[in-house]
Amino acid sequence: MAQSAQKPKRPYKKVAREQAQERTRAALLDAAMEEFYGGHWQETSLDALAARAGVTKQTLLRHFGSKDGLLLQALVRSASEVYDQRWSVAPGDVEAAIDNLIDHYEEWGKRSLRIGAWHGGPRFLTALSQAARQIHYRWVEHAFERWLEPLEGPARAHRRAALIAVCDVHAWSLLANDLELPRDEVKAVLVDIVQGVIRH
Numbered sequence: 001m002a003q004s005a006q007k008p009k010r011p012y013k014k015v016a017r018e019q020a021q022e023r024t025r026a027a028l029l030d031a032a033m034e035e036f037y038g039g040h041w042q043e044t045s046l047d048a049l050a051a052r053a054g055v056t057k058q059t060l061l062r063h064f065g066s067k068d069g070l071l072l073q074a075l076v077r078s079a080s081e082v083y084d085q086r087w088s089v090a091p092g093d094v095e096a097a098i099d100n101l102i103d104h105y106e107e108w109g110k111r112s113l114r115i116g117a118w119h120g121g122p123r124f125l126t127a128l129s130q131a132a133r134q135i136h137y138r139w140v141e142h143a144f145e146r147w148l149e150p151l152e153g154p155a156r157a158h159r160r161a162a163l164i165a166v167c168d169v170h171a172w173s174l175l176a177n178d179l180e181l182p183r184d185e186v187k188a189v190l191v192d193i194v195q196g197v198i199r200h
Helices: 012-037 046-053 057-064 067-086 094-116 123-143 153-166 169-178 183-199
Strands: none
Touching (some): 012 046, 012 067, 046 057, 057 067, 067 094, 067 123, 094 183, 123 153, 153 183, 169 183
């Protein structure tokens, strides 16, 4: 008698479970970002974070271990998104670089300023702020490599420092928020300054 063929095990349940877990993680990470960038992180409880994500506190702890663990992973996710957006610009095009920069600051500028001004929180926030600055420095070297590579020593260091300063979030915030300039004027001012630096 022929042995009946066994039906292959279908991984549908496993896949569905993994997808549900990913949705839960994403909801918790989103909740953490909303509370952190809303300025309420230190006052917010685990129960409140879990409720915002539509899960229990036990679920939050199972995924991230602690409140700080959740925040760390949320900020790491944000950093990955920022990196992908910033490095999408091709080097050697000043106007494209400034457009890329403004796109980034319009979405992340206020959040970046909040991280930079954070005091009394987890130690990893200080490390994250330093890492964010290093990413900005590397982006400047990427976007403006055409005008940095020919230089050496103090001349290169001087031009690099000037480009880092003009492309800093505080320069954008001064123009866009303090002076309330429209985007096209913010871009024009930043392009003018950058071009002045690279012509010098």
